[in-house]
Amino acid sequence: MRARDIWTTALIALTLLWAGMTLGVAFIAVPAQFAAEGLSRPLGIDITRHVFARLGQVELGLAAATLVLALLLRPGRLLWALLALLWLIVALQSFWLLPVLDARADQVLQSQEPPPGPWHGLFVASEVSKLGALLCTAWAASRRAPGS
Numbered sequence: 001m002r003a004r005d006i007w008t009t010a011l012i013a014l015t016l017l018w019a020g021m022t023l024g025v026a027f028i029a030v031p032a033q034f035a036a037e038g039l040s041r042p043l044g045i046d047i048t049r050h051v052f053a054r055l056g057q058v059e060l061g062l063a064a065a066t067l068v069l070a071l072l073l074r075p076g077r078l079l080w081a082l083l084a085l086l087w088l089i090v091a092l093q094s095f096w097l098l099p100v101l102d103a104r105a106d107q108v109l110q111s112q113e114p115p116p117g118p119w120h121g122l123f124v125a126s127e128v129s130k131l132g133a134l135l136c137t138a139w140a141a142s143r144r145a146p147g148s
Helices: 003-035 041-073 077-109 119-142
Strands: none
Touching: 003 041, 003 119, 041 077, 077 119
């Protein structure tokens, strides 16, 4: 197997692993947590912000790994565009949206009720977009995979 084939396979595996993490955390674990009886809203919010903070750190590492793989692969425009979209979503979440949500969580933890805002909806939309970008990236990379 050539090095290029290994890098392509690694990119597919990495994006599918990342998609599974996103699906498991954002769409299964966190919603299930808030459905649990006996878990107070402040505690649920505090747990959730810690979970997304750690996931965000891991995602920055995964984004860096996909960049390295892309530089090694020198993919076509479609794959570059999908990866750029993915990196943009991760950057916006990490450096803008999660800090805004953290500030709102701090207010709740201090027994204050923050004013309504679009932040949770934007976060959900960004998670859906990220999941789609990950799956499309894996698909686009698979078109370059050995035996395709």
